[in-house]
Amino acid sequence: MENFETINGGICAAKGFKASGLYCGIKHGLPNGNESATGKKNDIAMIFADVECNAAGVYTSNKVKGAPVVVTKNNLAKSGGKARAVIVNSGNANTCNADGEEKALEMCRLTAEQLGIPTEQVIVASTGVIGLTLPIEPIRYAVPLLAEKLSYEGNIEAATAIMTTDTVRKEYAVKFTVDGKECRLGGMAKGSGMIHPNMATTLNFITTDCNLSPEMLKKALSEIVKVTYNCLSVDGDQSTNDTCMLMASGLAGNTEITSENADFETFKNALYQVMKNLTIMLAKDGEGATKLITCVCGSAPDWDTAITAAKSVIRSPLVKTMIYGEDANCGRIVCAVGYSETDIDVSKLDIYLASRAGKIQTYKGGLNLNFSEEKAAEILKEDEIEILIELNSGTASATAWGCDLTYDYVKINGDYRS
Amino acid sequence: MENFETINGGICAAKGFKASGLYCGIKHGLPNGNESATGKKNDIAMIFADVECNAAGVYTSNKVKGAPVVVTKNNLAKSGGKARAVIVNSGNANTCNADGEEKALEMCRLTAEQLGIPTEQVIVASTGVIGLTLPIEPIRYAVPLLAEKLSYEGNIEAATAIMTTDTVRKEYAVKFTVDGKECRLGGMAKGSGMIHPNMATTLNFITTDCNLSPEMLKKALSEIVKVTYNCLSVDGDQSTNDTCMLMASGLAGNTEITSENADFETFKNALYQVMKNLTIMLAKDGEGATKLITCVCGSAPDWDTAITAAKSVIRSPLVKTMIYGEDANCGRIVCAVGYSETDIDVSKLDIYLASRAGKIQTYKGGLNLNFSEEKAAEILKEDEIEILIELNSGTASATAWGCDLTYDYVKINGDYRS
Numbered sequence: 001m002e003n004f005e006t007i008n009g010g011i012c013a014a015k016g017f018k019a020s021g022l023y024c025g026i027k028h029g030l031p032n033g034n035e036s037a038t039g040k041k042n043d044i045a046m047i048f049a050d051v052e053c054n055a056a057g058v059y060t061s062n063k064v065k066g067a068p069v070v071v072t073k074n075n076l077a078k079s080g081g082k083a084r085a086v087i088v089n090s091g092n093a094n095t096c097n098a099d100g101e102e103k104a105l106e107m108c109r110l111t112a113e114q115l116g117i118p119t120e121q122v123i124v125a126s127t128g129v130i131g132l133t134l135p136i137e138p139i140r141y142a143v144p145l146l147a148e149k150l151s152y153e154g155n156i157e158a159a160t161a162i163m164t165t166d167t168v169r170k171e172y173a174v175k176f177t178v179d180g181k182e183c184r185l186g187g188m189a190k191g192s193g194m195i196h197p198n199m200a201t202t203l204n205f206i207t208t209d210c211n212l213s214p215e216m217l218k219k220a221l222s223e224i225v226k227v228t229y230n231c232l233s234v235d236g237d238q239s240t241n242d243t244c245m246l247m248a249s250g251l252a253g254n255t256e257i258t259s260e261n262a263d264f265e266t267f268k269n270a271l272y273q274v275m276k277n278l279t280i281m282l283a284k285d286g287e288g289a290t291k292l293i294t295c296v297c298g299s300a301p302d303w304d305t306a307i308t309a310a311k312s313v314i315r316s317p318l319v320k321t322m323i324y325g326e327d328a329n330c331g332r333i334v335c336a337v338g339y340s341e342t343d344i345d346v347s348k349l350d351i352y353l354a355s356r357a358g359k360i361q362t363y364k365g366g367l368n369l370n371f372s373e374e375k376a377a378e379i380l381k382e383d384e385i386e387i388l389i390e391l392n393s394g395t396a397s398a399t400a401w402g403c404d405l406t407y408d409y410v411k412i413n414g415d416y417r418s
Numbered sequence: 419m420e421n422f423e424t425i426n427g428g429i430c431a432a433k434g435f436k437a438s439g440l441y442c443g444i445k446h447g448l449p450n451g452n453e454s455a456t457g458k459k460n461d462i463a464m465i466f467a468d469v470e471c472n473a474a475g476v477y478t479s480n481k482v483k484g485a486p487v488v489v490t491k492n493n494l495a496k497s498g499g500k501a502r503a504v505i506v507n508s509g510n511a512n513t514c515n516a517d518g519e520e521k522a523l524e525m526c527r528l529t530a531e532q533l534g535i536p537t538e539q540v541i542v543a544s545t546g547v548i549g550l551t552l553p554i555e556p557i558r559y560a561v562p563l564l565a566e567k568l569s570y571e572g573n574i575e576a577a578t579a580i581m582t583t584d585t586v587r588k589e590y591a592v593k594f595t596v597d598g599k600e601c602r603l604g605g606m607a608k609g610s611g612m613i614h615p616n617m618a619t620t621l622n623f624i625t626t627d628c629n630l631s632p633e634m635l636k637k638a639l640s641e642i643v644k645v646t647y648n649c650l651s652v653d654g655d656q657s658t659n660d661t662c663m664l665m666a667s668g669l670a671g672n673t674e675i676t677s678e679n680a681d682f683e684t685f686k687n688a689l690y691q692v693m694k695n696l697t698i699m700l701a702k703d704g705e706g707a708t709k710l711i712t713c714v715c716g717s718a719p720d721w722d723t724a725i726t727a728a729k730s731v732i733r734s735p736l737v738k739t740m741i742y743g744e745d746a747n748c749g750r751i752v753c754a755v756g757y758s759e760t761d762i763d764v765s766k767l768d769i770y771l772a773s774r775a776g777k778i779q780t781y782k783g784g785l786n787l788n789f790s791e792e793k794a795a796e797i798l799k800e801d802e803i804e805i806l807i808e809l810n811s812g813t814a815s816a817t818a819w820g821c822d823l824t825y826d827y828v829k830i831n832g833d834y835r836s
Contacts, residue, residue, distance in 0.1 A: 064756030064764045064784070096752055096786050130749025131786025240753055317735070321831035331514055331548025335658055338482030346482045366482070368514050368549025407825045413739035 003176050004270050010155035010171030013186030015209035016050040016249035019154035021161030024142035026091035026135065027128070042161035044139065046146040047086040047205065048115055053247040055083035055123065056218040058225045066093055066241035067100030068107075068124045075108065078120040081214040083247055086123045086205060087111040087143070090164050090190070094126040094134040095240050103134045110143045125203050125243050127164055127190060159188040162203055165412060166190055168285055172277040176270045178263045179254035183210040185270045189278040191285075202282060204229065204244040206274060210267055211250035212257040219260075220268050221246045228275040231307060231400040232283055233315045246271075283401035288408030293323055295387040298397040305342045305391070306398035312340030313387060313400070320405035323385055328353060328376035330362040333387060350390040355382035421594050422688050428573035428589030431604030433627035434468040434667035437572035439579030442560035444509035444553065445546070460579035462557065464564040465504040465623065466533055471665040473501035473541065474636040476643045484511055484659035485518025486525075486542045493526065496538040499632040501665055504541045504623060505529045505561070508582050508608070512544040512552040513658050521552045528561045543621050543661050545582055545608060577606040580621055583830060584608055586703055590695040594688045596681045597672035601628040603688045607696040609703070620700060622647065622662040624692060628685055629668035630675040637678075638686045639664045646693040649725060649818040650701055651733045664689075701819035706826030711741055713805040716815040723760045723809070724816035730758030731805060731818070738823035741803055746771060746794035748780040751805060768808040773800035 173186025191202035300306035591604025609620035718724035
C-alpha cells in the first residue's frame with residue numbers, strides 16, 4: 001500500500017503555513033473598489049510560516065535571470081537557507097529592467113517590515129512581461145492588506161494570484177507518515193503562459209511540515225525536479241524567472257531526517273506525487289493545449305538516456321501537431337528519438353500509442369508495422385495520449401509530459417501585448 | 419568587386435550536367451495520360467553528368483537514417499567518391515521499411531543499367547512519408563523515360579520533381595572565374611514540408627564544372643554547410659533523409675584546386691552564394707510561413723558562439739510567434755539568447771529589429787529600452803525581418819535563417835495523412 005493520500009489545502013495543507021492573495025493592479029492600476037465586477041483577478045500573494053523554515057530552491061538555468069531570482073538566491077545565502085515568507089506577483093516579470101533588483105529587494109523589505117521578520121528570510125518571485133518597469137505603488141498598497149488577510153485557508157486566494165494565462169488554478173497536496181507522525185506536503189504552481197505573454201514562466205511553491213535538514217531538503221528537491229518539472233515541455237522555451245521553492249516547517253514533529261534513510265524515501269515519494277501532479281496540470285494547461293501527452297521511455301540502458309529520449313519526443317513540434325491532428329504518423333516519433341542526444345540503437349525501437357480507448361503498437365525494431373488505422377484513430381481521439389517507446393536495451397525508464405501544438409498556441413503568442 | 423554573377427540554369431548551369439523530371443505516380447499510382455489535366459506534378463528526377471565527377475555529400479545526423487542515405491554513402495565509399503548520376507523521388511521517404519535499402523539499391527541499379535555506368539556511381543535520395551513501402555513499379559516505368567528526356571535545360575523539370583509541400587521551386591546558380599577560366603555552380607533544393615507530411619526533409623543537389631580534388635570539394639562543402647544549411651530552422655525537427663550533395667565535373671578546365679589557395683576561397687565564396695540563397699528560399703517557404711526571419715549575431719567572442727546564439731533565437735517558438743504577431747516583444751529574444759548553450763555575458767547584450775522600413779534598438783546592455791512602438795510596428799509589418807544581436811564581446815559574427823510560426827504550420831502538420 002502506498003504511504004500517501006491526496007488531500008485538499010494546497011500550500012496551506014501542511015501545519016504552520018498561512019497564505020493570502022488579492023488584486024493590487026500591477027498591470028491595470030490600483031483598485032477602484034469595483035474589481036469583482038470588472039473581473040480583475042488577484043495579482044499578488046503572500047505565504048507566511050508560523051516558524052522559521054528550512055528552504056531549498058531550484059531556479060532557471062537561463063543566463064538571463066529575473067531580478068527576483070537573483071534577490072531570492074542572495075537572501076537564502078545570507079539567511080543560511082532559512083525562510084519565513086514568500087511575496088509573489090503576476091503581471092510583470094521584473095526582469096531586464098534597470099531597477100529590477102532594487103524593486104525585488106523593496107518587495108522583500110516591505111514584507112519583512114510588515115511581518116516583523118528579517119528581510120533575508122523573504123522569498124520573492126514575479127511572472128509576466130519582461131522588460132517593463134515594475135510599479136512599486138500597488139505592492140506598497142498590497143503588503144499590509146495581504147498580511148491582514150493571511151489565513152490557514154488562504155491557499156486558493158494565493159494560487160489564483162500567481163495565474164497569468166493559466167486557465168485553471170493548480171494545487172495539489174498529500175499526507176503521509178514518517179516516524180509515526182502524520183506529515184503533509186502541498187504546493188501551488190503557475191504556467192505556462194501569460195495574457196500578455198513573454199515567456200512560459202513556471203513558478204512552483206511547495207510547503208511541508210515534515211522535519212528535514214537543509215541538506216536533505218535540497219537533495220530531495222533536486223532529485224524530484226529532475227524527473228517532474230524538468231521533464232515538462234510546452235514549447236521548448238526556457239523562462240528567465242522559473243523558480244521552484246520548497247519550505248519545511250518541521251511542525252509535524254518527526255525526528256529530523258538527516259540521511260538517505262527509509263523516511264527520506266517516503267518524503268521523496270510524497271514530494272514526487274505532488275510535483276508530478278502539478279507538472280501534469282501544467283502540461284494539460286499549456287498554451288492552447290487540447291491534449292495532454294505523456295511519453296514514457298522504457299527498457300533504456302540508463303536513466304539519462306530515458307529522460308533525454310522522452311523529452312526529445314515531447315518537445316518535437318511535428319509530434320505535437322500530429323497529436324493535435326489525431327494522426328498516427330509515428331515516423332515523427334522515430335525521428336525525434338533519432339535526433340535526441342543519446343546512443344540509442346534505433347533498430348531495437350518499439351513504439352506504442354495508448355489512451356483510455358486502448359493501446360496499439362505502431363513500430364517494431366525501428367520499422368513501421370501494418371497497424372489498424374481505425375484503432376489508432378480511436379486512441380488518438382481521447383484527450384490524454386500516451387506515447388510509449390521501448391528501447392529494448394536495458395531496464396531504466398522515464399516519463400516526460402507535454403501538450404499538443406494548436407492554432408490557439410499561435411494565437412495566444414502572436415497576439416500583441418497591449 | 420565580387421567575383422561572381424547570378425545566372426540561370428540551376429543544376430544544369432555548370433558544363434556537363436543534364437537533368438530531367440516527370441510524374442510516375444509514387445504516391446498516386448502510374449500515369450494514365452491525363453496528368454497535366456489532373457495537376458499531378460513531377461515526382462521523380464534524374465541528373466546525369468557527361469563525365470565522371472568528384473562528389474561530396476553531407477547527410478542527416480539523425481540516428482534514424484533513411485535507406486537512400488545509407489545506400490548513397492555506401493556507393494560513394496565503393497566508388498572512391500566518384501559519381502555520374504542522381505536518381506531522386508518525392509512522395510515516399512523510403513525510410514523505416516523492412517526492404518528500404520533493397521529498394522534504394524534497385525533504384526541505383528535501374529539507373530546505372532539505363533545509363534551504362536557502374537551502380538556505385540549513382541546517388542539516390544527520397545523524400546516523403548516515413549514508414550510506407552516504396553512502390554518500385556513507378557520507378558521501373560520512369561527510369562527509361564527520364565534517361566530519354568535528359569537535357570541541358572532539364573533543371574526546371576528536375577527541381578519541380580523534388581518538391582513536396584514546397585510552394586515555390588528552389589534553384590540558384592552563379593558564374594565566377596578561377597585560373598582565368600569561367601566556372602559555373604548551381605543547385606536545387608526542396609523543403610520544408612510535405613503534403614502528407616512526416617518531416618521537413620531538405621534535399622540539396624549542387625553541381626559545378628570547377629575542377630577540385632575530392633578532398634577540397636569535401637572541405638568546401640563541410641565549411642559552407644555549417645554556415646548556411648545548418649543555420650536554417652523551420653521547426654527544430656531534424657529529418658532522417660536530409661542530404662546535401664555536391665558534384666564537380668571539372669569541365670571548366672581550370673588547374674585542379676588541391677590546396678587552400680586563393681582559387682579555393684573563390685570557389686567557396688561561389689558555393690556560399692548558392693547555398694545561402696537556397697537556404698533563404700527554404701526559410702521563406704517554411705511550412706505556413708508568412709515572414710522570413712534573419713538573425714545576425716555580431717561582436718561575438720568566437721564563431722561557434724555566434725552561430726549557437728543566432729540559431730537559438732531562430733528556433734524559439736515564442737520568437738517565431740512574436741514575429742508572426744508583429745509584436746516587438748524582445749524579452750523573448752533575450753530569453754532565447756540566454757538559454758543558448760554559450761558563455762554569453764547577457765549584461766552586454768544589445769538587440770535591434772530591422773526591415774526595409776528601418777531599424778530600431780530595443781535592448782541595450784541587457785535592459786529594455788523605451789523605444790518607439792510605432793516605429794517597431796512599422797518595421798515588423800514587412801515580410802522580411804532582421805533580428806540583430808550584438809554581444810559586444812569580440813569580432814565574430816554569424817547568421818541564421820528561419821520563418822514565423824503560424825496557424826498554417828499547425829494546419830499543414832495537423833492534417834491527416836490521407
